[in-house]
Amino acid sequence: MNITLVGGYPDKRVNPSRLAALILHKGVFLYPMDNRLRMSVAMTITDELFLMGISIIKESLNEILECDEISSAQSEDSKSVTPWETLD
Structure with missing residues (x-):
């Protein structure tokens, strides 16, 4: 499954690497x-765990603009990331 982000979002803080890092800090791994x-x-997976993961993703999408710096996130110029670059 994929979550596709709208290209050309005006705020460079909204990018896949930053979102994945924020979501990872909350307990869900996305590549x-x-x-x-x-x-x-x-x-x-149980329905309860699945819905908890979806809730974490939704929460992170709502919070991404409030976060100035997320540890392990690549810069907005990066196109892709490998799993070992995402983790501390």
């Missing part, structure tokens, strides 16, 4: 790629 966030969900 940032170009203009989207890639996610894999286990087929055995």
Whole structure:
């Protein structure tokens, strides 16, 4: 599954790397790629855990503009990131 971000967003703080880093700090791993966030969900996940993850993603999307600096996030000029560059 992917979450695709609108290209050319006026605020450079909204990019896949920053969003993935913020979401990771809240406990959900998404893989940032170009203009989207890639996610894999286990087929055995409970509805409760799935909805908790969706809630974390939604919360992070609402908070991204409030965060000036997110540790482990690449600059807005980066096109992609590897998992080991996302983690501390």
